Amino acid sequence: MNLKCPVAARWQRKKEARPAEILDAALDLFVEKGFSATRMEEIARRAGVTKGTPYLYFSGKEDIFKAMINEFLLNPLGTIQETVSARSGSRADLLHELMEIWWHKVASRKAGGLCKLMIAEAANFPELTRYYHDELIQPGKNLVARIIRAGIDSGEFRDVPVDDAAEMLLAPALMTMIDQHSFLRAENGLPSSPADPLRYLHFALDMMLTGLNQPSR
Amino acid sequence: MNLKCPVAARWQRKKEARPAEILDAALDLFVEKGFSATRMEEIARRAGVTKGTPYLYFSGKEDIFKAMINEFLLNPLGTIQETVSARSGSRADLLHELMEIWWHKVASRKAGGLCKLMIAEAANFPELTRYYHDELIQPGKNLVARIIRAGIDSGEFRDVPVDDAAEMLLAPALMTMIDQHSFLRAENGLPSSPADPLRYLHFALDMMLTGLNQPSR
Amino acid sequence: MNLKCPVAARWQRKKEARPAEILDAALDLFVEKGFSATRMEEIARRAGVTKGTPYLYFSGKEDIFKAMINEFLLNPLGTIQETVSARSGSRADLLHELMEIWWHKVASRKAGGLCKLMIAEAANFPELTRYYHDELIQPGKNLVARIIRAGIDSGEFRDVPVDDAAEMLLAPALMTMIDQHSFLRAENGLPSSPADPLRYLHFALDMMLTGLNQPSR
Amino acid sequence: MNLKCPVAARWQRKKEARPAEILDAALDLFVEKGFSATRMEEIARRAGVTKGTPYLYFSGKEDIFKAMINEFLLNPLGTIQETVSARSGSRADLLHELMEIWWHKVASRKAGGLCKLMIAEAANFPELTRYYHDELIQPGKNLVARIIRAGIDSGEFRDVPVDDAAEMLLAPALMTMIDQHSFLRAENGLPSSPADPLRYLHFALDMMLTGLNQPSR
DNA sequence: TATGAATGAGATTTCATTCAT
C-alpha cells in the first residue's frame, strides 16, 4: 500500500525529553516569526525530529502554543512571588531587587519573548489572552501595587493612586522585554534600545522614585 | 440590449480613492489579526472591492503591508515635530502637551495599532523594521531627548543621562498604545489597563517628573 | 511571498455546471472505490478541474458525499411514486411495471451505485444512513407493501404478512443493483450475475408470484 | 535487580493464538468501518497487542485483509456442503434446512459481515474479489441450483431456469445478512429489517415456493 | 517475541495570485 523505506535509523529515542525539546524549538520560532508564519515542520526540524513527531505529543499547532505559554510563564512568576513575600527592607530596595530577579528569570531569557508573542497574537487567541492576563499580568501588577501600598502606609512613598503607579513602574520593564525580542533581533540588531538593559532599568526605577525635576531646594 | 446612456459619464468610479480604501482596510485587519492571519480577500471585501482589485494597485500582500506603514507613519510624526519646534514655556508643560498631541493624533487612532504590528512582525520584515526604527522610533526618542537636554541646560531638570530618561518617559506611552490594541480588543476588553488612558498618561508623566518618593523634608 | 506561475490558462469558466460535474465525478469514484479510498484530487481531475476547485463549491469531502446522496436519490423515488399512484390494473402487472421503471430510472444508472455505497458506509455516516433509510428505503418498502395489501384486499393475493412479503419482493431487485456495482465492475466483470438483469428480475417476480412448487393439480 | 525466576517458564506467551486474535480484531473493525477507515493500531489494540506486533505475523494491512477473507470463508462453506450431500427428503425441506444452517453458521455471526465488506471493497481488491466469487458465491449458487435441478427432475418443482431460480432464492438470505451489518448497526439500529430475521427467511422461502398469487381454484 | 518512538509518504485543505471576461 506504500513504499518500503530502509531508512538508516539515526534518531535517538528519548521520550521523556521530546515534549520539552519541541516546546523549546517552538518558543524560538514563534517569538521570532509569529504564530502563523511558523511552520510545523520547522518546529520539528529545529527540535531534531521529523514532521510527524510533534503530533505524538501535541494535538496540533495551537496546542503547542498553549502548552508553551503554560510551560514558560507559570514557574517564573511563582518564583518571584515567593521571593517577594520573604523579603524585608525598604520598598525601594525591594522594587530594585524584584526587577533584578525578573530580569534574570524572565526578561533576558527566551521566555521573555512570550510577552511579545502574546501581544502579537492576543486577538487570535482570546481565551488564552484572558488566561495570560488573569494569571500573569494582573498578578504582576497586583504584586507591585501591594508594595507601593505598603510604602505609602509606612510613609516611604507619597500618597498616589497605587494601580496607576504600578502600571507606570512596570512600563519600562515591559518595553525593554519587547525591545529585546523585536528590534534587537531584527537583522543585525538595531541600536535603538539601551546597550545595557539592566542598568537602564535600575536607572529608570530610580528616576521614577526620585523624580526628574530638580529638587526645589 | 445595450443600455449605456450616451449622455455623459454617469457615475465616476472613484479610482483615485481605491488605494487609500484598501490601505485603510488592511490597517484594520493587520492590526487585529497579524500579517499572516489576514487574508487578501478579507482586505478586498472590507475595502468594498473584490479579490482581484487590490492587485491592480499593489503587487501583493507584502506590498500592501509596506505601503500601509509608509502611509500611516510619516504624517503624524511630521505634525508633532512641527508643533514642538514652535513652542516655548517649561519643558514639563511641553512634555505634557506633546503627549496630548501624540495621544490624539496617533495612539488613540487606528494608526496606533501599527506599533503593535511592527513589534509582532519585526523579524519577518527586517528592512521595513529598520526603516520604521530609523524614521519613527529614533526620531521620536531624539525629540524627547532634546527637550530633556534643554531642561537640564536651563536648570529645570536634574542632570541625568538624556537617552535613558527619554526611553523611560516614552515607556508608559508606548505600553498604553500596545494595551489599546492587544488586550483591550481581545474578547470583551480586559480590565487590565487604566480606564482613562490619557488621564493615566498625564499622571505617569507627573510622577516621573516629581518622583514617587516622599520629599525628605 | 510565493512564486509567479505564468500558466497557460486553458480552463473554461462554467460556474453553473461545476457542482454537477463534481458530483458526477464523485459518484463514479465513491461507488467504485468507497469513500475513504477516493482522493479529493482524483475527483477534481475527473471533473476536469484542479485540486482547489471543489472547495469553491463544497466545504469538503464529506459535504460532497452528502450532496451526492441528496442529488441522486430524491428525484428518482419521487418519479416512481407518482407513476404508481396514477396506475390501475392488476397488482401483479403494477409490480412488474414498477420494477421496470425502477430499473431504468435507478438500478441500471450510476445512481444505482449509491445503494452499494450506503451499504458500505452506513456505519461511518450514521445520521446520513438514518436519512437514507427514512427517506428512501422505508418509503420504498411501504410502497410495495401498500400494493400487496391492496392485492390481498381485492382477492388477487393470498393473505400474508405484507411487510415480510414486501421485503422478499424487493430482495432480488436490491441484490441485482448491488451486483451491478460490485462484482460486475471488478476487473473484467465476473460472470456471477444474470447476463440480462431486467429479464431475470421479471422472472424472479413471476416466480415469487406463482411459486416454485409444482401446482398440486 | 534482576528478578527473573530461574525455576521454570512462568507464563507462556500464547504465540500460536496471536494471528487468530489479530484476524478476529480485524474482522470486527473492517466490517464496521471499511478497509481504509480502519487503522492498524486499532486492530492491534483490539487484539490486545501493540502497533508493531501485527507486522510480525502479516506483511501489512492488505495481507491481514486477505488472510481474514481466507480464514472466515472456507470452513463454513465446507460444512454446509457436507451437510447437503448427506441429506435426503423433499427439496423444499432441504432448502429450509440449508438456510437454517447457513444462518447459524454464517449470517448471524461476525463472518456474515464479510459479505458486506466484499461488496464494499470489491473494486479495490479485484483478485480477491474473483477468489471470493469463485470459491464462495459461485459454489453457493451451484449448490442451490443443483437442489432445484434435482427437484425439477423429481417432479417436485416446476420446470424453470435453475440458475435464475437459485439467484432468486438466495437474494433474501444475502439481503438479510447485509442489513444485519449495515443498517442494523448504524447508530441505535434502524427498524428497517424484520425483527426476527430467521423467521422472515423461512417465510420468504415458503413464499417463493408456493407463490404469492391466490391459487386459482 | 514484543514494544512503541519515530518516520515520511501522502491526504486534506487553504489562500495568494492570475487572467479571461
Add this chain to the structure above:
DNA sequence: AATGAATGAAATCTCATTCAT
C-alpha cells in the same frame, strides 16, 4: 477598471510501517 472562477504551491495533519531496544 473591475470581476471572480480557477489555479497550484504550500501548509496542516494522518497513519502504515520500521526498527532499536
